[in-house]
Amino acid sequence: MDVKRFLDEEKLNALFNQFDTDGSGKITKDNIISAMNKVGHDLTQEELDTIMEQHDLAKDGVISKQEFKALLLDITDLEDAKQYDLS
Ligand SMILES: [Ca+2]
16 A cells, blocks of 8 residues: 555544544553554553654654654654655
């Protein structure tokens, strides 16, 4: 699937909200754990650390919407993600 063609702001928000269950605008580690639990996957601490290591680009301990977009688009640079226009 070409996610770059598939994704728009609306879909990004919908996906983001599935993780950000408390509506804080950031995806926390706890959010990731419960989202994965919902789909029947128990995340190990190591898996969680790997996810944060790879996708918490600003290293602030949470996944922001920009970082989530970068994750989906397989972008590893936060500035690139910010500049990527989904519309
Ligand atoms: Ca972050």
